[in-house]
Amino acid sequence: MKIECQICFEYHPKILFTKITVNCNHGSNICKLCINKHITIKLDSQSDIKINCPFNKCNQIIQINDIRKINKKLYERYNTLLLHQTLSKIPEFRWCKNSGCNSGQIHFGGDDAPIMTCQACKQKLCYTHDIPWHEDSTCSNYELIIRQGNDKATQDLLEKETKPCPKCGIRIIKEDGCDHMACKIRTCKYEFCWL
Template sequence: MKIKCQICFEYYRRFSFPKITAKCNHGSNICKLCVNKYIEVQLNSESNIKINCPFDLCNQIMKSDDIKKINKELFVRYDTLLLHQTLSKIPEFRWCKNSGCNSGQIHFEGDDAPIMTCQACKRKSCYTHDIPWHEDSTCSNYEIIRQGNDKPTQDFLEKETQPCPKCGIRIIKGDGCDHMTCNIKTCKYEFCWLCFADYNEIRKNGNTFHKKTCKYYA
């Protein structure tokens, strides 16, 4: 006997319909192919790791074990995103500012010892300002420059700004996320601040379009 999937409306045998979560108490009428596609779409949606059961009126959240039973490859992506999100919530944690390094670490000394040396690549960064280390300035002097009370130096521009990959005009990153939009009206190009990946491609292809060294790649 075959069962019709309530999403794709194709008929499959019973074993093709997985139990979505361990706590779901409804029948399994969504085929494994559709469940896989659903999980993949959620993972590609702005690093979304809170995945609800796709059944209507079911509020259960898919846990790590649920996803692992359904698709081990998608579980690896999910687990990576979950790790990145968990680490980013630790106040003392900082990602390495070397674009070729995908490492990060907890810096317990905090602002009292702002120079943070990556344990993986040995590149220095500023814990306080979360940028590559400003070699010629103390944190206090750098803050004065950043606030505009002194003439910006070329060193400041190199550390605080990045050229838009499309138009080449340097733009300043604020305190928001790494999803950037060029503020030039004739450009408006969207890209990842860390790896310069095109956000139009990320929307179409998911987080796999980030460079492999980027913390958002999964």
């Protein structure tokens, strides 16, 4: 006996259908293939991994045990994502910044002892800035360097993209049109050539 799936509208053997979640009131009208695709898409596209039943207007959440019954590999992936999400909510927890390491740990020293050493790969990390440790620089010095870098980048952009009004000194951006400029400051209104 074949049943029509309410998502893909294809007929499949009854064995390919299962109740999605114990909380749903509707029957088994969606094939496992569509349920697997639905869960996979949700896991790929969400930071919050609550997955609703795909049945039309059913807002029930698919529980972890439901996912385990539907697909073991998706269950393992869901479980891992749930663990990562839970750990990331702990304020003292930091993930290792080494791209080859998937480890993380809780650091109770906080900002008073900002150097962390990953227990798995031994890379040094900065707890305060959540980056690899900034060698030869304290956290205060690192913040100063970053602030100066941002200030310099802003200044470079202003120098490149704007010119000061010859009368009042306010920086002006030339968006388009001719090179004839007029200062937009109400008390100035000075006119000059951009070139």
